[in-house]
Every structure is written in C-alpha cells, then in structure tokens.
Amino acid sequence: xxxxxxxxxxxxxxxxxxxxxxxxxxxxxxxxxxxxxxxxxxxxxxxxxxxxxxxxxxxxxxxxxxxxxxxxxxxxxxxxxxxxxxxxxxxxxxxxxxxxxxxxxxxxxxxxxxxxxxxxxxxxxxxxxxxxxxxxxxxxxxxxxxxxxxxxxxxxxxxxxxxxxxxxxxxxxxxxxxxxxxxxxxxxxxxxxxxxxxxxxxxxxxxxxxxxxxxxxxxxxxxxxxxxxxxxxxxxxxxxxxxxxxxxxxxxxxxxxxxxxxxxxxxxxxxxxxxxxxxxxxxxxxxxxxxxxxxxxxxxxxxxxxxxxxxxxxxxxxxxxxxxxxxxxxxxxxxxxxxxxxxxxxxxxxxxxxxxxxxxxxxxxxxxxxxxxxxxxxxxxxxxxxxxxxxxxxxxxxxxxxxxxxxxxxxxxxxxxxxxxxxxxxxxxxxxxxxxxxxxxxxxxxxxxxxxxxx
Numbered sequence: 001x002x003x004x005x006x007x008x009x010x011x012x013x014x015x016x017x018x019x020x021x022x023x024x025x026x027x028x029x030x031x032x033x034x035x036x037x038x039x040x041x042x043x044x045x046x047x048x049x050x051x052x053x054x055x056x057x058x059x060x061x062x063x064x065x066x067x068x069x070x071x072x073x074x075x076x077x078x079x080x081x082x083x084x085x086x087x088x089x090x091x092x093x094x095x096x097x098x099x100x101x102x103x104x105x106x107x108x109x110x111x112x113x114x115x116x117x118x119x120x121x122x123x124x125x126x127x128x129x130x131x132x133x134x135x136x137x138x139x140x141x142x143x144x145x146x147x148x149x150x151x152x153x154x155x156x157x158x159x160x161x162x163x164x165x166x167x168x169x170x171x172x173x174x175x176x177x178x179x180x181x182x183x184x185x186x187x188x189x190x191x192x193x194x195x196x197x198x199x200x201x202x203x204x205x206x207x208x209x210x211x212x213x214x215x216x217x218x219x220x221x222x223x224x225x226x227x228x229x230x231x232x233x234x235x236x237x238x239x240x241x242x243x244x245x246x247x248x249x250x251x252x253x254x255x256x257x258x259x260x261x262x263x264x265x266x267x268x269x270x271x272x273x274x275x276x277x278x279x280x281x282x283x284x285x286x287x288x289x290x291x292x293x294x295x296x297x298x299x300x301x302x303x304x305x306x307x308x309x310x311x312x313x314x315x316x317x318x319x320x321x322x323x324x325x326x327x328x329x330x331x332x333x334x335x336x337x338x339x340x341x342x343x344x345x346x347x348x349x350x351x352x353x354x355x356x357x358x359x360x361x362x363x364x365x366x367x368x369x370x371x372x373x374x375x376x377x378x379x380x381x382x383x384x385x386x387x388x389x390x391x392x393x394x395x396x397x398x399x400x401x402x403x404x405x406x407x408x409x410x411x412x413x414x415x416x417x418x419x420x421x422x423x424x425x426x427x428x429x430x431x432x433x434x435x436x437x438x439x440x441x442x443x444x445x446x447x448x449x450x451x452x453x454x455x
Contacts, residue, residue: 004028004115007048009039009065010081011057015106019052022108036060043073050115053098055082055089063093067220070097074221077118081106096218140176141323142316146308150177153305157276158184163255165240165300166278168307169413170433171357174278175238177305181276182234189233189273192226197239197438205247206263209254215264227260230273240300241281241292242438252296275300285406310352310359317347317359324360325375328367337367342377350382353417354431361430383420411446414439423450 006028010016013034020030031046033039035058043051051069055062066078077099082089090101100114140147140154157164158181166174175193182191194207202216210225227235237243243251254260255275259268277300286292310317321339329336339347343366352358366379414432421427429439443450 005048006030007051009033010054036065051078144313157181157303162302164276164303166305169309171355172307178236178276187233191234192230193236195238197242198435201244211263212265227271235273237277240277241279248293310355337370337375339375346377358431415448
C-alpha cells in the first residue's frame with residue numbers, strides 16, 4: 001500500500017476515519033471527502049490513483065458522480081462501495097467505468113487486495129499498454145481419455161488463430177480451456193472475457209463493441225469495447241448461444257471482416273482479436289430451430305473442443321478433489337485439508353449436475369467447516385439420494401432410449417439443480433454458471449418449479 005494516493009468519498013464519518021487511519025498506517029497518502037462536490041474537487045486538485053466511492057452521499061449518488069470523476073481524471077481507478085446488494089447497480093457502475101464494486105460492510109483485507117491489484121494493473125499498462133501479462137493458467141486436472149482429447153485439442157487450437165468453439169455443460173471448465181489456448185498461443189495481447197448471458201442486449205452490445213459519448217443516456221465518455229481491448233489477444237465469449245439476433249449479425253461481420261463500429265459511432269474500427277466462444281447448447285440444433293445464425297455457428301466452430309461432464313470421467317474426481325483442495329487452501333490461507341476415504345468415496349457416487357464448479361464450491365464449504373483439517377463425509381453434506389455416475393449420453397435419452405430435444409434436456413437439468421438446492425436461486429445460479437436473470441428466464445420458459453421461497 002506504500003505511496004498509494006487514495007481518495008475516500010464517504011459521508012459516514014466513522015467509516016471514513018477508520019479507512020483513512022487503516023490505509024495511512026499502510027503507508028498510503030489519504031484524502032477524505034464527505035460529499036460529491038468535495039470529492040470532485042479533491043479528484044481534480046490531487047493526483048489520486050484510487051478512489052473509494054460511496055453510493056449514497058448527502059448531495060447525490062455515487063453512480064452519478066462516477067462519470068464526472070472519470071471525465072476529469074481518466075486514469076483514476078474508482079471502487080464503488082454500497083450497502084445495496086443490487087446486481088443492476090453493479091452492472092451499471094462497471095459499464096460506466098468503475099474498476100471494482102464492493103458491498104458494505106467493507107472488509108479492509110478485501111480493499112487492500114483490490115487496491116494492490118488495481119495499482120499492479122496500472123503499472124503493467126504503463127509499461128506495455130496493449131500487452132498486459134496474464135497470470136499463467138493452471139493445467140487441466142485429469143487422467144481420463146476424455147481429458148487427454150481436450151489437451152490435444154488445446155494444443156491444436158493454440159498453433160493457429162482460427163476461431164474456437166468450446167462446448168460442454170455449465171461448470172465443466174470451458175473458460176479454463178479458453179485461457180489455456182490463449183496462454184499457449186503466445187498471443188501478444190490480453191485475454192478478455194465477456195459473459196453473453198449476464199447482460200441485457202443493449203448493455204452487451206456496448207460491452208462488446210464499445211460506445212461513443214452521447215450514444216445513450218449515461219454515456220458521458222467514449223468507451224472502448226471488449227473487442228477493441230482484445231486486439232492482438234483473445235476475446236472469450238462465454239454462453240455465446242444467448243446472443244440476440246442483431247448481435248449475432250454484428251459479431252459475424254466482426255469475425256469475417258475484422259471490422260466493427262462502436263454504438264453511436266460511424267468510424268469503422270478493426271480488431272485482429274482471436275475469438276474463442278463457449279456454449280452449453282448445440283448451436284447447429286439452435287440454428288435448425290431458427291434461434292441462431294447457421295453461418296455464425298460455422299464461423300465459430302472452425303475448431304471445436306468438447307469438455308466432458310464430470311459424471312462421464314469419475315476416475316478424475318480424486319485428482320480433481322486433491323488439486324482443488326490445494327488451491328482452496330492457498331486462496332483461503334488455511335492449512336490444506338485432508339479427505340477421508342469415506343468422503344472420497346461419497347464424491348465418486350454423486351452425479352455432479354454443476355460439474356467441476358459444484359465440486360469446488362462444495363469442497364470450499366467443507367474446508368471452511370473442517371476445524372480439525374479433515375473433511376469427512378458428513379461435512380460434504382451430499383444429498384442422501386444422490387445417484388451414481390450416469391452412463392455417457394444417458395441424460396439425452398428417456399427410459400426407452402428415445403433421444404430428446406436440447407430444450408427438454410436443459411429443462412430437466414435446471415429443474416434437477418433447483419431441487420438439489422431446495423429452490424435456492426443464488427446457489428442454483430452458482431452451480432449452473434448463469435446469472436439470476438438468465439435463471440429466471442429459464443424457469444419461466446420451461447414452467448419449472450422453484451419449491452421453497454426465492455432466495
């Protein structure tokens with residue numbers, strides 16, 4: 001934290017003083033402002049690197065002050081702070097240029113880590129603006145034949161610049177594959193990720209292609225899009241099957257011609273970013289049903305890599321569990337827990353509807369609860385009626401072996417996850433790897449039963 005120039009815009013005198021004293025003890029130079037006007041003046045008169053901005057201030061909202069701060073000091077990294085758990089507010093803040101978004105009550109270790117990361121990113125950008133290094137991705141974990149096939153596919157994809165489509169169920173690790181392709185390709189530019197299911201269409205268009213000042217309400221300054229930011233690197237489009245028709249057409253043009261325009265702009269820009277897309281849908285089936293452009297599907301799947309569900313590679317579960325526990329211990333700064341034989345056996349009998357993401361979340365909860373450093377079967381708290389590993393392809397056929405549509409399979413899978421979580425939407429989203437609005441759309445689309453009260 002040494003030499004950090006920090007601006008705290010917070011009207012709660014006790015919180016502002018606590019934060020100021022804490023970061024001054026860490027060696028930071030701290031300026032405190034109690035309202036919007038004072039914050040704007042302080043940002044203009046002092047060369048601050050990071051600002052902690054409260055949402056509710058006596059003379060206005062932090063979200064409204066944010067564009068003014070960035071217009072006057074473009075290099076300022078702004079961290080929004082709020083007591084509201086409002087997803088749309090977070091999306092809007094990040095869209096307007098906030099570097100991060102944290103909820104109150106704030107945790108000083110979290111803020112320290114955030115500020116350190118922002119300073120490191122700023123330093124890297126100053127040294128090489130278009131080639132900021134990406135932290136090396138850990139290797140895929142597994143010894144099954146299916147994972148060997150995945151590894152070979154990554155090696156083939158990394159040798160060229162063709163578009164890549166990574167398929168597989170939610171939580172299987174499709175982004176890990178995308179990052180490994182980027183890492184091993186030797187690309188000079190950054191890895192930039194976009195979740196196509198996390199934003200409404202209008203925000204997603206701006207996120208992908210950028211916007212000009214005045215393009216829409218709140219567009220106070222020009223903003224480069226992810227496609228622009230990923231020049232000389234990789235643009236990862238997660239859940240690409242959720243793209244709306246007009247965005248599909250605009251993406252197709254960007255892939256074919258390497259050109260695009262920002263929202264509200266007329267200037268034609270170019271980008272040589274390599275596109276890696278991921279989906280849990282069969283894009284050719286979606287195209288046949290009229291929900292996805294067939295020409296875009298072909299453009300995306302020049303190279304295709306399929307990530308198998310965890311239930312189809314149970315031999316990988318022991319290695320995965322051990323590897324994940326090591327990462328969890330490192331992340332939580334705790335001693336590495338040990339799995340009992342009974343716990344390991346229980347992991348092998350679960351069908352893992354949320355795949356590797358569900359396994360990691362379950363092990364994280366168990367590691368935190370393991371006071372003696374031993375994870376038992378009881379701490380895993382797996383459903384008593386957990387089914388054994390399903391035969392490959394079993395989920396796509398009914399009892400008579402008749403193949404079902406993708407919608408039927410997806411509806412059953414989402415319903416199974418909702419049942420598994422007791423109707424807990426937040427946990428269901430975590431397992432499925434989708435946003436709350438996306439889950440609500442699927443519940444409405446398929447007429448699913450949520451069960452317990454919404455959470």
